[in-house]
Amino acid sequence: MTQMNMIKALNSALEVQLEKDKNVVIFGEDVGFFGGVFRVTDGLQKKFGEHRVFDSPLAEGGIAAIAMGMGLNGLRPVAEIQFADYIFPAYDQIVNEIAKVRHRSGGEFTAPLTFRTPAGGGIKGGHHHSQSPEAQFTHTPGLKVVYCSNPYNAKGLLTASIECNDPVIFFEPKRCYRGPFYGDPHNVPTWNDHPDAEVPEGHYIVPLEEARIVREGGACTVIAWGTMVHMCEQAIKDSGIDCELIDLQTLVPWDRDTVVNSIKKTGRCVIVHEAPKTSGFGAEMSASIQERCFYHLEAPITRVTGWDTPFPHTTEWDYIPSPARIAEAIKKTQEE
Amino acid sequence: MTERVTATTKPYTIGRPPFRPGEDADFGGKFVEQPGDLTRPDPAKCSAQDTVAHASGLIRVLDDDGVAQGDWNPELDAETLIQGLEYMMRLRIFDDRMIKMQRTGKLSFYMRSFGEEAIAIAQTMALETQDWIFPSYRQPGAQFVRGRDMVSMICHCIGNTEDNVKGRQMPVHYTWKEGRFISISSPVGTQFSQAVGVAMASAYKGDDEVCISWLGDGTSAQGDYHYALNFASTFKPPVILNVVNNQWAISTHANLATGGRTFAERGLAYDIPSLRVDGNDFLALYSVTKWARLRAAAGKGATHIEVYTYRAGGHSSSDDPSVYRPNDEFQCWPGGDPILRLKEHLMKAKLWNETRHKALAKKIDDEVMASYKAACEFGDLASGPYPPASTIFTEVYETVPWHIQEQREELGK
Numbered sequence: 176m177t178q179m180n181m182i183k184a185l186n187s188a189l190e191v192q193l194e195k196d197k198n199v200v201i202f203g204e205d206v207g208f209f210g211g212v213f214r215v216t217d218g219l220q221k222k223f224g225e226h227r228v229f230d231s232p233l234a235e236g237g238i239a240a241i242a243m244g245m246g247l248n249g250l251r252p253v254a255e256i257q258f259a260d261y262i263f264p265a266y267d268q269i270v271n272e273i274a275k276v277r278h279r280s281g282g283e284f285t286a287p288l289t290f291r292t293p294a295g296g297g298i299k300g301g302h303h304h305s306q307s308p309e310a311q312f313t314h315t316p317g318l319k320v321v322y323c324s325n326p327y328n329a330k331g332l333l334t335a336s337i338e339c340n341d342p343v344i345f346f347e348p349k350r351c352y353r354g355p356f357y358g359d360p361h362n363v364p365t366w367n368d369h370p371d372a373e374v375p376e377g378h379y380i381v382p383l384e385e386a387r388i389v390r391e392g393g394a395c396t397v398i399a400w401g402t403m404v405h406m407c408e409q410a411i412k413d414s415g416i417d418c419e420l421i422d423l424q425t426l427v428p429w430d431r432d433t434v435v436n437s438i439k440k441t442g443r444c445v446i447v448h449e450a451p452k453t454s455g456f457g458a459e460m461s462a463s464i465q466e467r468c469f470y471h472l473e474a475p476i477t478r479v480t481g482w483d484t485p486f487p488h489t490t491e492w493d494y495i496p497s498p499a500r501i502a503e504a505i506k507k508t509q510e511e
Numbered sequence: 512m513t514e515r516v517t518a519t520t521k522p523y524t525i526g527r528p529p530f531r532p533g534e535d536a537d538f539g540g541k542f543v544e545q546p547g548d549l550t551r552p553d554p555a556k557c558s559a560q561d562t563v564a565h566a567s568g569l570i571r572v573l574d575d576d577g578v579a580q581g582d583w584n585p586e587l588d589a590e591t592l593i594q595g596l597e598y599m600m601r602l603r604i605f606d607d608r609m610i611k612m613q614r615t616g617k618l619s620f621y622m623r624s625f626g627e628e629a630i631a632i633a634q635t636m637a638l639e640t641q642d643w644i645f646p647s648y649r650q651p652g653a654q655f656v657r658g659r660d661m662v663s664m665i666c667h668c669i670g671n672t673e674d675n676v677k678g679r680q681m682p683v684h685y686t687w688k689e690g691r692f693i694s695i696s697s698p699v700g701t702q703f704s705q706a707v708g709v710a711m712a713s714a715y716k717g718d719d720e721v722c723i724s725w726l727g728d729g730t731s732a733q734g735d736y737h738y739a740l741n742f743a744s745t746f747k748p749p750v751i752l753n754v755v756n757n758q759w760a761i762s763t764h765a766n767l768a769t770g771g772r773t774f775a776e777r778g779l780a781y782d783i784p785s786l787r788v789d790g791n792d793f794l795a796l797y798s799v800t801k802w803a804r805l806r807a808a809a810g811k812g813a814t815h816i817e818v819y820t821y822r823a824g825g826h827s828s829s830d831d832p833s834v835y836r837p838n839d840e841f842q843c844w845p846g847g848d849p850i851l852r853l854k855e856h857l858m859k860a861k862l863w864n865e866t867r868h869k870a871l872a873k874k875i876d877d878e879v880m881a882s883y884k885a886a887c888e889f890g891d892l893a894s895g896p897y898p899p900a901s902t903i904f905t906e907v908y909e910t911v912p913w914h915i916q917e918q919r920e921e922l923g924k
Contacts, residue, residue, distance in 0.1 A: 224519075234732040482922070490897055
């Protein structure tokens with residue numbers, strides 16, 4: 176075990192894959208010589224060569240299509256989309272081509288590939304460097320959608336994603352690359368000494384489709400992914416209420432059993448995500464939960480989310496679900 | 512044009528920049544291309560085929576000694592030249608002030624036009640005030656030409672209560688309707704095909720308007736670049752489409768991003784007259800843009816221009832170019848510094864001297880400093896005040912729908 180921040184852990188996952196499978200190639204904007212604008216691919220080109228880790232032209236639609244072509248022909252590409260906000264030129268290729276190729280070819284063709292992309296707010300990135308567009312992909316059958324939250328699950332989930340034979344959209348909460356984030360921009364810890372920053376150097380997976388119970392509790396189930404996992408930890412602490420916190424990790428297919436079992440125990444549920452509320456993934460979960468837990472629910476299922484507006488620049492702390500907003504929602508579930 | 516350098520051709524070709532850190536950035540001294548190499552075709556009659564040489568060569572006016580030469584010399588008067596110099600100096604001093612403020616946290620992020628000041632300024636000066644500007648992020652200088660108040664620009668960058676886009680956008684993402692200056696967008700290249708649409712609307716309405724847009728060498732890989740050229744070729748609206756080849760897209764040199772010849776030559780395949788111009792030569796830039804506007808006004812449609820320059824600074828305040836290119840590469844690159852080149856030209860012509868230059872720099876510096884102080888009166892990113900949180904919810908739609916109204920009430924601000 177070694178202490179790693181999320182960047183190092185992701186880098187380690189990629190390094191292990193490049194060593195293990197000669198069909199793994201990595202490309203994207205600035206990922207080669209420079210090692211990526213967030214340095215996730217640092218050193219990999221030097222170690223594995225210029226045709227295995229390379230800089231692509233600046234064209235996300237092209238990156239997606241090239242990755243699909245490589246996947247169709249036996250490679251296992253891991254392409255970086257520099258910011259999740261930049262993924263939309265690739266949307267047609269991802270939604271109409273990559274997601275559907277297995278199904279529409281009667282299972283004859285598949286394109287195993289992974290798109291890594293930094294997502295989410297908290298870096299003063301305004302509306303084009305802060306969005307969390309997971310729901311745009313959870314609504315597309317054929318894609319697996321993964322969202323890591325700490326160094327340990329980042330490496331394990333990325334490894335599982337690359338080894339998965341289905342296409343995976345892998346979101347990395349950029350706010351948490353260098354440390355967990357508890358909502359106070361003036362007091363940002365690093366990953367140093369955090370238990371989830373203890374990362375094995377070799378190969379391991381965190382299985383897709385399995386949620387992680389971060390904290391057990393009996394009074395309310397709180398569900399989150401990405402940066403919001405840490406915000407919820409803080410909110411639970413602040414609320415003083417004995418919550419069970421679930422880090423969903425994989426959004427499609429999501430670990431419904433873990434969620435449902437928890438809510439049957441607690442009778443209460445708060446779902447938290449950064450993305451806007453309308454048609455956010457919390458809506459899907461909320462509907463599924465009430466279908467299965469109706470008679471166990473003691474309070475309405477509550478969502479704490481980003482607002483149904485573009486992500487702002489100067490006022491981002493009024494946009495991102497804060498520990499205070501989350502704590503208030505948790506307390507409210509206890510009043511019913 | 513210089514030959515593309517590649518790192519490997521097996522199993523497929525991967526380009527490499529001419530030099531990496533630790534290597535000598537030796538570009539062989541001066542440009543091979545000289546002013547006078549290329550004739551200036553009649554803009555009202557010119558076809559794409561007439562520009563084959565212009566698309567592979569380099570249109571220059573200022574020679575290596577700073578003297579204006581050749582067919583493309585726009586013969587500008589002293590007042591215009593000094594005005595151009597003033598705008599360029601203003602832009603550089605403004606940028607330097609902003610980057611200092613960024614380092615103190617007064618703004619979150621910044622992008623300088625360093626080394627590329629001539630582009631937006633000469634090209635906007637060659638246009639009419641009714642013409643539309645669809646910039647990428649290294650053309651904020653166009654706003655100086657159109658007379659935007661620096662206090663207003665700084666208020667945007669520091670995200671205070673007087674920011675005209677209400678703290679919604681990152682710094683440098685200027686929007687300015689009065690100057691017909693459309694918001695810069697981080698997802699690069701989107702403006703390029705929009706500009707063609709604007710020009711089609713101008714044509715439809717019969718207005719004497721031209722639309723100009725710029726994107727980078729890197730961005731020319733995006734679909735939007737190719738959509739723009741094809742629509743412009745098909746409909747021939749009054750538009751000027753510039754690829755600013757500053758050679759670097761963050762860390763990615765153009766050699767890694769295109770296997771072709773010049774960027775300008777791509778336009779020929781779309782049957783659009785295409786020119787390649789020395790982007791650090793104020794006079795050449797002014798001249799080709801004037802020419803493109805004459806074509807547009809004559810109903811001949813689009814012009815495609817490669818502006819050959821060098822990104823002298825980092826991509827942004829978040830970038831450290833010393834990791835991927837030699838630190839002195841800009842000094843070694845033959846295009847030089849656009850401000851020094853125009854200054855030298857003016858001095859050679861006895862229209863300018865060191866004393867006046869220093870006095871002008873001091874005057875601008877004082878104005879920038881005064882504007883900065885005036886802007887900070889309305890707050891800054893480090894300490895506020897910011898636009899009110901209610902601005903999150905407004906102008907998403909024409910009127911605020913019930914669900915957003917409810918969320919605003921939930922925030923309680």
